[in-house]
Amino acid sequence: GAVVSQHPSWVICKSGTSVKIECRSLDFQATTMFWYRQFPKQSLMLMATSNEGSKATYEQGVEKDKFLINHASLTLSTLTVTSAHPEDSSFYICSARVWVERDGYTFGSGTRLTVV
Amino acid sequence: AQKITQTQPGMFVQEKEAVTLDCTYDTSDPSYGLFWYKQPSSGEMIFLIYQGSYDQQNATEGRYSLNFQKARKSANLVISASQLGDSAMYFCAMRGETSGSRLTFGEGTQLTVNP
Numbered sequence: 401g402a403v404v405s406q407h408p409s410w411v412i413c414k415s416g417t418s419v420k421i422e423c424r425s426l427d428f429q430a431t432t433m434f435w436y437r438q439f440p441k442q443s444l445m446l447m448a449t450s451n452e453g454s455k456a457t458y459e460q461g462v463e464k465d466k467f468l469i470n471h472a473s474l475t476l477s478t479l480t481v482t483s484a485h486p487e488d489s490s491f492y493i494c495s496a497r498v499w500v501e502r503d504g505y506t507f508g509s510g511t512r513l514t515v516v
Numbered sequence: 517a518q519k520i521t522q523t524q525p526g527m528f529v530q531e532k533e534a535v536t537l538d539c540t541y542d543t544s545d546p547s548y549g550l551f552w553y554k555q556p557s558s559g560e561m562i563f564l565i566y567q568g569s570y571d572q573q574n575a576t577e578g579r580y581s582l583n584f585q586k587a588r589k590s591a592n593l594v595i596s597a598s599q600l601g602d603s604a605m606y607f608c609a610m611r612g613e614t615s616g617s618r619l620t621f622g623e624g625t626q627l628t629v630n631p
C-alpha cells in the first residue's frame with residue numbers, strides 16, 4: 401500500500417516549452433507532497449512542499465514562477481517546469497509522508513527531464 | 517538546523533561480506549527519526565530501515581541493521597552478506613520535530629559490490 405504514481409518517467413522537451421509532472425497517491429490521501437530535484441551523483445534537494453488546497457512552500461533559491469506546484473486534491477500534486485532551459489534538465493521526484501505499519505515516506509519513481 | 521553527513525562518497529565490498537556505511541547527524545531537536553534509503557540506477561527510492569531517537573534498540577530489517585549511537589550522533593547502516601544487487605547509492609536522512617515532515621538527506625554513498 402501507500403503508492404505514489406509519478407508520470408512521465410522521462411520527458412524530452414524543447415527549450416522554452418513547459419513540462420508538467422504528475423504525482424498521484426493511489427491508495428491513500430496525500431495532504432502534503434514534497435518535490436525534490438536531483439542532479440547526477442548528487443543528493444536529493446528539496447524544492448518545495450505542497451499542501452492540498454493551499455499555496456506551496458518553496459525552499460530558498462527555488463524560483464516559484466518557474467516551478468509551479470499545484471495540489472488541488474488529496475490524490476494529485478503537479479509540478480510544472482515553465483519555459484524550460486537546458487539547465488533545468490534533472491531528475492525530479494515526489495514524496496509523501498505515510499503511516500503504513502510505521503511512520504515513513506513513499507516516493508514516486510521519478511521523472512528524468514531533458515531540455516534540448 | 518539539521519545536517520546529515522555521509523563521509524564516504526564511494527565504497528567497495530566483496531560479495532557475501534558485510535559493509536558499514538557511515539552517517540552522522542546534527543540536530544538540536546530532542547525527538548527525531550533517522551532513515552536509510554537505497555537508490556539504484558533506475559532512480560527509485562527504496563526504504564531500508566528506520567530508527568527513532570527514543571528507540572532503545574538498534575533497528576534491524578533482514579540483512580540491514582542500524583548501528584545507532586545517540587551520544588556520538590551517528591547512525592551507520594550495516595549490510596550483511598552483500599549481494600550484487602546491493603550495488604546502488606545509499607542515502608541517510610533525518611526528520612526532526614522542528615522540521616515538520618521535511619526530510620534532510622545526506623550526500624549519499626555509492627556502494628559497489630564486487631563478485
